[in-house]
Amino acid sequence: MAIATVLSVDVAILAEQATRRPSAESAQGAERTELVAAADDRRISQEVAPLGRRLDPQFMIVSRDRAAVPDELLEKVRRIEGVAAVERVDGARAELAGKEVGIFGVDPSTFRNLTPKPTAGHDGLWRNIAAGDVAVSFVLGSDGGVELNSRVPVSGGSRANQVRVGAYATMGIGDIDAVVSKATARRLGMVEDNVLLVALDPKSAKSTKATGRIKKAVGRLVPKKTGTLRTLDPSFDFKSSGGSGSSLSALEIRTAINAGMTKLGMPYVWGGESDAEGGYDCSGLLQWAFRQAGIRLPRVAEDQARTGPVVPFEQARTGDLLIWANDPTAPGRISHIALYLGGDEMLVAPRTGDVIKIQKVYFRGFRGAVRIDRRAAVRMAG
16 A cells, blocks of 8 residues: 555645544553652652742753853843843753763753743652753653663763663753753763753743844844854644645655655664664654655754644645654643655654554544645754
């Protein structure tokens, strides 16, 4: 069936519309209910301040040259009208259990206020981090195979340590898949206070004009020679997601599918995006496949989901991207993606321990089909 779908994709793109909805199957990781490891009795219980006012960070300033964000800059940003909170954290690229991840070193008592609601509200999670554990994103644990309560090597700076995995918790900031306390970050040799997170007052954040004004004000305070300013968008708006009507051609879709099919049987590898890494993860596979057709996609599933309008499965066409939100620690966040082949089948890199394969579409956590828009893909890929 899948081979026929590939060969007839020109016709399928124009004429196919799903007529039946397959029965639901369990999504990767959806069956996991244990998210926080029990406190380690061998360690002194760490007290953490209760949850305060929870906010979503809109901007991230990263200092260059391994330097801390200056106090002066922090205070200037704090005084901008509409800014509700600023938080300095330690940021680095780290190797955790053999996987490259983004990692933050944080003050659990204050940083928790800038995380998704389920994560922010779990006292035990933040006590574990304060006691020396690492919290990894739900997808890194579920799909990446990093086991809760295991001890894993973490190298985020000049030194490496064995650290217990104390929780699965997505922090709502793309590319950040691990969080430790600042004390643990010091033991790892991470640069101190080189990242500044900026959260707006919700009333200001709702106004595009106000958000743009604040972004310009923040940007003026961050010369390119001293740091970079990144806009954060932790939420996914299904209503506003879309494109300009510049659809991919049948040839481009056919080329991407044919390319993806050449990877059947290769292992799922967290962070994998090339044969050189021994395999691919879900978004890495799609990025590579569409690149063979001359289409640039962003790297992660959440950004790939923003490359076109979202439609119900009943309207899905061959070549659409299928998206899921399986993460209970960050509800609504897109955490998995696959390529629709038609006939209720998809090409997917599932999770650690599995291989790239064709399987039936399942619907637990399913959020729709994305029809790639050429201009939106270019914009998201940067």
